[in-house]
Amino acid sequence: MAKFYFCGKYNQDQIHNRFNQLIIRIEEEMKIISGQSILKSFLAAALLVMSMNLSFAQVSADAGKTLFTNYCASCHAKNMKTALTGPALGGAQERWGNDADLYSWIRNSQAMIQKGHPRALELWNQYKPTVMSNFDQLTDDEIGSLLAYINGVYDGSYGAPKGGPVAAQGVVAEKKSNNWLYWVLAAFLAGLSYLLFRIIGNLKQLSAAKQGMSYEKPTLWQTLRAKGVVGFLLFALVILGGYTTVNRAINLGRQQGYEPDQPIAFSHVTHAGENKIDCQYCHDGARRSKHSVIPATNTCMNCHRAIKVGSKYGTAEITKIYASIGYDPLTNTYLENYDQLSEDTLKAIYTAWMADSYITEKGVTALDAEGERLVASQWKNLVKALTNDEKKKIQGPIEWARIHGLPDHVYFNHAQHVSIGKVACQTCHGAVEKMEVVKQYSPLSMGWCVNCHRETEVKFTENPYYDSYERFHKELQEGKRSKVTVNDIGGLECQKCHY
Numbered sequence: 247m248a249k250f251y252f253c254g255k256y257n258q259d260q261i262h263n264r265f266n267q268l269i270i271r272i273e274e275e276m277k278i279i280s281g282q283s284i285l286k287s288f289l290a291a292a293l294l295v296m297s298m299n300l301s302f303a304q305v306s307a308d309a310g311k312t313l314f315t316n317y318c319a320s321c322h323a324k325n326m327k328t329a330l331t332g333p334a335l336g337g338a339q340e341r342w343g344n345d346a347d348l349y350s351w352i353r354n355s356q357a358m359i360q361k362g363h364p365r366a367l368e369l370w371n372q373y374k375p376t377v378m379s380n381f382d383q384l385t386d387d388e389i390g391s392l393l394a395y396i397n398g399v400y401d402g403s404y405g406a407p408k409g410g411p412v413a414a415q416g417v418v419a420e421k422k423s424n425n426w427l428y429w430v431l432a433a434f435l436a437g438l439s440y441l442l443f444r445i446i447g448n449l450k451q452l453s454a455a456k457q458g459m460s461y462e463k464p465t466l467w468q469t470l471r472a473k474g475v476v477g478f479l480l481f482a483l484v485i486l487g488g489y490t491t492v493n494r495a496i497n498l499g500r501q502q503g504y505e506p507d508q509p510i511a512f513s514h515v516t517h518a519g520e521n522k523i524d525c526q527y528c529h530d531g532a533r534r535s536k537h538s539v540i541p542a543t544n545t546c547m548n549c550h551r552a553i554k555v556g557s558k559y560g561t562a563e564i565t566k567i568y569a570s571i572g573y574d575p576l577t578n579t580y581l582e583n584y585d586q587l588s589e590d591t592l593k594a595i596y597t598a599w600m601a602d603s604y605i606t607e608k609g610v611t612a613l614d615a616e617g618e619r620l621v622a623s624q625w626k627n628l629v630k631a632l633t634n635d636e637k638k639k640i641q642g643p644i645e646w647a648r649i650h651g652l653p654d655h656v657y658f659n660h661a662q663h664v665s666i667g668k669v670a671c672q673t674c675h676g677a678v679e680k681m682e683v684v685k686q687y688s689p690l691s692m693g694w695c696v697n698c699h700r701e702t703e704v705k706f707t708e709n710p711y712y713d714s715y716e717r718f719h720k721e722l723q724e725g726k727r728s729k730v731t732v733n734d735i736g737g738l739e740c741q742k743c744h745y
């Protein structure tokens with residue numbers, strides 16, 4: 247038994263009694279403290295903060311994005327600036343003025359037209375007989391989220407900028423939304439420290455009283471100024487600072503879930519999913535080289551020489567392929583000296599195609615006002631998609647925004663994994679065939695590579711590539727070993743992955 251400092255003065259029973267008293271005092275002390283308003287109000291405040299944030303979270307542009315993709319994107323352009331089947335939604339909230347009317351419109355547009363709402367009539371006159379679907383299942387919060395997303399995309403405040411260096415924006419934005427949790431946690435810890443501080447003070451006072459000495463509880467300020475505490479705080483600051491710096495450095499350039507806007511609304515669902523085109527038909531580098539490579543425009547042309555009008559976007563997206571490579575879909579020929587043609591010449595060629603396709607589709611004899619608007623907005627969108635600050639001309643390769651990127655000091659080889667390791671694309675990239683927009687599925691961290699190398703068995707006996715590992719083959723035959731992992735053949739050696 248541990249020696250008590252008052253053992254000399256008391257017998258066993260007395261010690262026992264004292265000890266019990268002490269426990270009772272502690273319990274009382276705890277009761278007093280927990281009954282006190284500080285704890286209650288602290289807890290109440292924490293709850294308030296949490297509920298406030300939860301109710302904020304219900305209306306969010308991110309939620310709006312998902313809703314938009316699921317319900318609206320089939321008719322309304324994702325950039326909020328071009329008209330598709332329905333009008334561009336950018337600025338709609340202002341055009342309606344009254345939110346209640348706008349919400350009613352989204353839930354049941356035909357009802358608003360019948361009521362004779364001026365904006366509803368205006369829209370109907372432009373777009374009839376196309377009817378917008380009803381969305382009476384959407385809650386106020388969901389419509390609020392949709393509008394937050396629409397406004398955010400329209401004024402450019404939502405989403406990572408197109409192209410450019412792969413910045414860590416996605417990550418930073420994600421972190422922000424969790425910040426309040428840290429604050430609640432910090433407040434909670436501060437409250438807890440204060441409680442402990444009170445308990446310790448009271449215990450010290452108690453034990454001093456036991457010894458017949460007087461003990462003055464230090465004030466909170468005195469405690470905070472004590473050497474040990476200051477030292478500890480400094481230490482904590484250094485650790486925290488170091489941790490965030492390292493964390494930032496690690497996260498730089500690596501960003502799970504990163505999903506930038508692309509110049510063309512290319513969909514893996516349409517191509518790899520619905521039409522079952524093999525990944526390697528387009529990414530043929532994966533099998534034979536370090537890089538998988540994004541397909542060149544020529545690969546697209548294998549099919550899109552024939553598929554000229556899409557069922558989703560009509561001529562809006564596929565024409566971008568033609569304009570980048572100089573193919574005239576009206577005459578089915580490649581344009582001569584394409585590089586030297588002026589933007590006006592290109593405009594004449596491609597808007598003629600858009601207009602022709604509109605006239606055929608609508609069965610009209612000439613371009614009407616709606617058709618003119620559609621062609622104008624499609625052309626504007628095309629120019630924007632195919633040019634940027636550095637690339638002034640429409641002509642030239644499509645500049646896809648890069649999603650995956652390992653730091654320069656890492657060596658990763660697709661062929662090694664796809665052809666020799668026989669690892670499926672989806673193991674590392676997720677179900678790309680179900681992604682409208684490709685996302686980075688895996689963390690691409692060192693831990694991710696290393697863990698897989700530890701766990702994955704190589705197809706040792708099936709693949710002649712491994713014939714040279716005689717020792718392992720012998721051990722397998724003799725039953726001394728049941729499997730060979732990537733680790734066994736050197737997959738954890740630093741220089742295999744690092745230059």
Ligand code: HEC
Binds near residue numbers: 331352369373374378
């Ligand atoms: C089936 C196609 C279709 C879908 C899906 C669709 N819309 Fe529409 N939307 C239209 C059409 C067409 C119009 C033009 C009016 C008309 O003809 O009914 C329109 C008009 C609008 C307007 C009025 C814009 C303005 O400038 O005043 C808003 C707002 C709107 N839609 C929001 C939405 C939202 C939000 C969703 C998804 C929840 C959605 N729409 C889904 C076809 C669609």
Ligand code: HEC
Binds near residue numbers: 684
């Ligand atoms: C018809 C051609 C085509 C097919 C088939 C196709 N892709 Fe793609 N893939 C593209 C294009 C174009 C891009 C660039 C635009 C984008 O990111 O959507 C791309 C981008 C990607 C990216 C992101 C590249 C980056 O920037 O880091 C991955 C990963 C990818 N594809 C994997 C797959 C997988 C896995 C399959 C099979 C399930 C597949 N692709 C099938 C054309 C194709």
Ligand code: HEC
Binds near residue numbers: 525539650
């Ligand atoms: C073992 C994991 C793994 C497998 C399997 C894998 N990839 Fe990748 N992929 C990666 C990594 C890691 C990167 C980033 C490479 C870089 O930045 O150098 C990447 C990048 C890409 C890119 C961007 C262009 C590039 O090469 O950097 C495309 C496209 C792509 N992968 C497609 C595919 C396809 C298609 C398959 C299947 C045939 C596949 N990948 C199989 C891990 C994998």
Ligand code: HEC
Binds near residue numbers: 510511543546550553
């Ligand atoms: C193996 C054939 C094939 C290849 C290669 C191919 N596509 Fe497609 N693409 C299709 C099919 C099929 C559709 C569906 C057409 C439809 O909507 O009716 C389609 C649809 C599209 C659409 C949607 C059009 C719309 O309005 O709905 C776009 C955009 C597109 N492709 C872009 C590309 C790009 C960019 C490439 C090259 C990286 C490419 N495609 C390569 C077969 C292909």
Ligand code: HEC
Binds near residue numbers: 656659667668732
């Ligand atoms: C899904 C599992 C998986 C992931 C994730 C993975 N690898 Fe591999 N890796 C394999 C397999 C399987 C092999 C065996 C192929 C072979 O025999 O070369 C391999 C082999 C290698 C090799 C050759 C090793 C040798 O000894 O010859 C290198 C280098 C490598 N991987 C690098 C990486 C890097 C870098 C990453 C992360 C960016 C990574 N791998 C992620 C499964 C994986």
Ligand code: HEC
Binds near residue numbers: 496656738742
């Ligand atoms: C299977 C492949 C693989 C092996 C083996 C490997 N690394 Fe890495 N390493 C990576 C990848 C991938 C990254 C990039 C991680 C990122 O961007 O976050 C990395 C990053 C690093 C970094 C930079 C810090 C960071 O997290 O970005 C250091 C330092 C490092 N590795 C050291 C080593 C050492 C030392 C070894 C040997 C004991 C080793 N690595 C073995 C794949 C590997």
